[in-house]
Structures are given as C-alpha cells and as structure tokens.
Amino acid sequence: DTEVTQTPKHLVMGMTNKKSLKCEQHMGHRAMYWYKQKAKKPPELMFVYSYEKLSINESVPSRFSPECPNSSLLNLHLHALQPEDSALYLCASSQDLRGGPRVETQYFGPGTRLLVL
C-alpha cells in the first residue's frame, strides 16, 4: 500500500479566512512533505517533517503554518493567503530510514486544489 490521502480535494477561501489542509499516510513512513505546484510548473518543496520534527522550511511565508500531530498525519494551516497562493498543494511521505541508505522514494497524495479569492 503506497497511499497518501489528502483532504479536501478542492478548497476556495477568501483572503481573510483560516483553513487547514490535511494529509495522512499509513505506510509507517517517518518523513512527510508539503509541496506547492502551480500550473505547468514542477512541484516546489515547502516543508519537510522528519520524525515529527520540522527539518526543512524552504523560506515559506508565515501565512503557511505546518503541523505534524503524529507520524501519520500532516496538516498545513492557512491564514491570510493571497490570490497568488492559489495552486495544487501536494503532500508526500517517505521512509526516512535512519542509519540506512540516504536515498528515498517519495510517495505523493492526490493534492488539494486551492483557490484564493
């Protein structure tokens, strides 16, 4: 089973709203990722959590706030977004084998398509 699930599939929000994106995996993976993908562009890394700790923040604006409540769940809290934040938000996970070979395959969820009005 290589499934990563994301909810909601679609989200429309105003610039003053607060919303959250959710991601879940049950593969026992210990690394989880948030990516942003604009139309006709490759996915761009936003955040990485490793063993429930934030390990990489790619200089993402503070209006995006990630949270990893446990090893299976990853949230992305959104507040005061701008229209240019409209994009497909992808979650991914990988094994993160400590002490193992440092090459890993990331498995992606279907994404949440976000529209900010």
Next chain:
Amino acid sequence: DQQVKQNSPSLSVQEGRISILNCDYTNSMFDYFLWYKKYPAEGPTFLISISSIKDKNEDGRFTVFLNKSAKHLSLHIVPSQPGDSAVYFCAASARTGFQKLVFGTGTRLLVSP
C-alpha cells in the same frame, strides 16, 4: 537556476512504439533519480528510480538509463500505450540532502492509438 531540466515540453508517439523521455542535470552531488507520472489535477505517481551506482534499471515496460559522465538520464517506455499519456517529471536528490527532491519541468507525453 534550474538544476534538473527536461528540454522537451512535449512528445507524441504512436501506440506500440518506444517513448524516450530525456532529463539533464547540473548538480554533480545528485545521486538518486526518480521518474514520476502525473495526470491533470492528481498527485505525481512514482514510476521508477535509479541510484548513481547503476546505469540501468528496468521495471516492466519502463527502463531508466543513467549516464553520469553526461549528467543525463532517460526513461524508455516500450511498448507505449494510450494510458501512458500524461506529464512525466524527472526528479533528483543528493545523499547529503536526500529529502530535497528537485523536479524537472516535465514532458507531456501523448500516445495516440
């Protein structure tokens, strides 16, 4: 600075023929390479990967070739099927920053019956 490049934005192939998708990289620290397939409004689906200690990896109809000296990899799909029509991304990571996948810009493959 685009460290992973896919110079062909699109490729059209007839069903049953070979599809060859190319990818070039500039960062010599990259040592793990992956190919993902993506349908519109869906997340990327992992297809096949290759470590820098190999020059070829095969999985069914998909074969990835790695030429380290040329910093070039390619994905061969044989035989191509209409269901293979999608955008294909190559991605790379380095052992020292293994969690940072760098994606190419993608190649849209169209397989016609």
